[in-house]
Amino acid sequence: MTGPASSAASIPDLAGGPVLELREVTRVHGSGPTEVHALRGVSMAVLPGELVAVMGPSGSGKSTLLTLAGGLDQPTSGTVLLEGTALGPLGQAARARLRRTCLGYVFQDYNLIPALTAVENVALPRELDGLRPRAARREAIAALEAVGIADLARRFPDDMSGGQQQRVAIARAIVGERRLVLLDEPTGALDTETGEDVLRLVRERCDAGVAGVMVTHEARHAAWADRVVFLRDGVVVDETGRDRADSLLGASR
Amino acid sequence: MSVRHALLALLEEGPRYGYQLRADFETRTGATWPLNVGQVYTTLARLERDGLVEAEGDDGEGHVVYRITGGGRAEVADWFTRPVARTQPPRDELAIKLALAVTVPGVDVAAVIQRQRSATITALQDYTRLKREAGEDDLAWSLVLDSLVFAAEAEIRWLDHCEARVRRRAREPRAAARPDIVEQREVRR
Numbered sequence: 076m077t078g079p080a081s082s083a084a085s086i087p088d089l090a091g092g093p094v095l096e097l098r099e100v101t102r103v104h105g106s107g108p109t110e111v112h113a114l115r116g117v118s119m120a121v122l123p124g125e126l127v128a129v130m131g132p133s134g135s136g137k138s139t140l141l142t143l144a145g146g147l148d149q150p151t152s153g154t155v156l157l158e159g160t161a162l163g164p165l166g167q168a169a170r171a172r173l174r175r176t177c178l179g180y181v182f183q184d185y186n187l188i189p190a191l192t193a194v195e196n197v198a199l200p201r202e203l204d205g206l207r208p209r210a211a212r213r214e215a216i217a218a219l220e221a222v223g224i225a226d227l228a229r230r231f232p233d234d235m236s237g238g239q240q241q242r243v244a245i246a247r248a249i250v251g252e253r254r255l256v257l258l259d260e261p262t263g264a265l266d267t268e269t270g271e272d273v274l275r276l277v278r279e280r281c282d283a284g285v286a287g288v289m290v291t292h293e294a295r296h297a298a299w300a301d302r303v304v305f306l307r308d309g310v311v312v313d314e315t316g317r318d319r320a321d322s323l324l325g326a327s328r
Numbered sequence: 329m330s331v332r333h334a335l336l337a338l339l340e341e342g343p344r345y346g347y348q349l350r351a352d353f354e355t356r357t358g359a360t361w362p363l364n365v366g367q368v369y370t371t372l373a374r375l376e377r378d379g380l381v382e383a384e385g386d387d388g389e390g391h392v393v394y395r396i397t398g399g400g401r402a403e404v405a406d407w408f409t410r411p412v413a414r415t416q417p418p419r420d421e422l423a424i425k426l427a428l429a430v431t432v433p434g435v436d437v438a439a440v441i442q443r444q445r446s447a448t449i450t451a452l453q454d455y456t457r458l459k460r461e462a463g464e465d466d467l468a469w470s471l472v473l474d475s476l477v478f479a480a481e482a483e484i485r486w487l488d489h490c491e492a493r494v495r496r497r498a499r500e501p502r503a504a505a506r507p508d509i510v511e512q513r514e515v516r517r
Contacts, residue, residue, distance in 0.1 A: 130449075132492065278460065294484040295477060298452035305442065313442050315450045 092159055093120035094177075094255045094286035095144055100153035102139050102309075113139040115309040116153070123254060126278060126287040128297035131306035137290045138259070140306065144288055145257050146174040158254065176204055178255040179248025181277075183263035185240040187232040187247075194219060194228035197247045204251065218246035221283075222276055238269035245276060249285055256280070258289040262296055274299045331363065331371050333407040336380060336400050343384050345391035346372060358462075358469040360476070375400065422483070426490055437494050445487045452480045 102114040114136045121127050131137050142148045143155055146162050155162045157177055162170050179200070180186075187196045194215045201211035219225045222242040232240050241261060248256045258277065262270030278299050281287045289300060297303045305313040338344065338352050346368045353363055372394055375381040380400035384393045396404075422444060429435040459473045 132488065275460070293481075294449055294452055295456075295481045297449060298456040298477070300453070303446075303449050303453070305445070313446050315446050315453065 093122050093156070094158055095119075095121040095288065096154075096156040096159075097140075097144065098154040098156070100140075100143060100150045100155060102136075102143060102148070103151040112309050114143070114150070117306075117309070117311055119304060119311065121255070121286045121288055123286050124281055124284050125302070126281040126289065126300045128300035128303045129288065129290045129306060130292060130294070130297050130303055132292070134308075135306040136309040137292075137306055139309075141257050141259055141288065141290050144255075145178060145180060146170050175200065176251070177253055178257060179250070179253045181241070181244050181248050181256060181258040181261045183260040185232070185237070185244045185264075187240055187243055189232050192229050192231055193224070193235070193243045193246075196232070196243055197250050200247060201251050206251075214251055215246070218250040219243070221249065221280065222246045236269070237265050238272060241265065241273050242276065245273070245280065249280055254285055256285055256287045258287060258291075260291055261289065262291075262293075270296070330407070331367060332375065333404065335368065335371055336375065336396060336404045337407070339381060339394060339396040340401065340404055343393045343395040345387060345393045347391070356468040357472050358458075360472055430494060438491065441487050441491050441494075445484055448480050448483050448487070452477060452484070455480065 097117055097119050100114055100117045101112065104111045104113055117136070117140065119127070129137050129140060139148070143150055146155065146157065149163065157173055160173060162173070165173065187193075188199070191199065194212060197215035197218050198208070198211040201214050202208060204211075206214070216225060216228060219228055219242075222245050224239060224242050224246075227235060227239060227243075230239075232243070235243070245256070245261075256277070261277065262273050265273060274296055277287060277289070281301075287300075289296070291297050303315045304311055334353055335349050338349055344352070346365055349372075350363050350365050350368050372381060376383060376394070378399075379397060380403055381394045381396055384395045387393050426437075426440065429437045429440045455473050455477045459470055459477070462470045462473065464470070
């Protein structure tokens with residue numbers, strides 16, 4: 076870790092501060108002649124209600140960024156903050172707890188547990204949080220409602236379409252108080268239209284206040300984000316902003 | 329773009345006058361390709377000359393109302409059956425710019441590509457936002473937006489491809505110039 080931990084662990088500003096912040100994050104794999112810089116001094120902040128897409132070719136550092144953001148790996152230098160708390164100085168247990176309670180993952184292949192129903196899949200993280208099964212179930216139903224498939228609560232993943240399974244995965248990622256969703260090619264396994272439904276849903280959840288980081292190599296999907304960050308060789312080379320008038324098609328629409 | 333056929337197709341739904349045709353056209357296509365009313369009347373005059381529409385008379389408020397003829401209907405049917413021709417590729421400033429960027433010495437090709445990619449993604453974000461606002465019900469307009477989305481996406485994929493090729497070329501020892509290839513490059517008309 077670089078820098079004094081005290082300056083990194085600034086006072087959490089849950090009202091308007093970033094849900095996720097990366098400060099000069101570098102991740103080096105290996106050492107000596109085989110040393111690979113997966114990320115080099117990447118800084119970014121994601122605010123509540125914001126969806127940020129990360130684009131780049133394979134090997135550009137996209138996945139490393141997501142892994143570090145989710146606290147599954149530690150940077151070689153730099154700081155990752157979740158809801159204003161720097162992950163580095165935390166012990167492993169505290170880090171795991173923070174990771175578990177404030178963020179959710181959505182993967183390309185849904186990663187649902189096949190032996191559990193939709194509602195059980197979504198309730199599981201809340202039970203791991205220490206909630207009683209009944210309360211966890213209630214929250215799970217609420218999350219399934221938020222993604223529009225409360226009626227499928229008792230289905231098993233195998234009895235659902237890909238689009239439905241991905242909705243369950245999104246519900247699982249946002250259940251409870253989770254304010255950050257990390258999405259890894261969430262529409263990769265879906266056809267164009269179903270993929271778009273999923274993105275519409277992610278967008279909706281972000282508009283409702285969740286912060287999202289989505290790794291994708293598809294421009295059409297990245298376009299649902301407020302900002303698009305371009306990674307090349309572990310460096311942010313460019314970024315499109317959110318504040319832009321709808322000037323392209325004239326003012327008539 | 330065939331304004332002629334678009335207007336004929338609208339007249340299939342029933343007689344209309346110039347301003348109505350323009351408004352209907354723009355409703356379907358979201359004003360993506362604005363028409364001026366002069367263009368509408370010139371086109372109507374030509375369609376009348378060719379016997380595809382006929383003036384039905386005044387609507388009482390000074391508007392000349394046009395109606396489609398049998399010949400006009402046949403022309404519309406034919407238009408819908410025929411694929412749009414991809415003849416001569418239109419002059420594409422971006423392709424020309426990149427072709428020159430990779431050959432003219434001293435140009436930062438990666439920067440050219442990235443600047444374009446950012447601009448096109450920004451356009452794509454705008455289209456996507458418009459699509460979101462359009463909702464599911466406005467099928468015509470949302471399909472036009474899809475067309476813009478897919479075209480922008482294709483451009484970005486092409487830029488990614490250009491970048492990968494330029495980078496690969498930079499890593500490889502420079503191949504000897506191949507003047508023999510140049511002759512084969514003319515795009516077929």
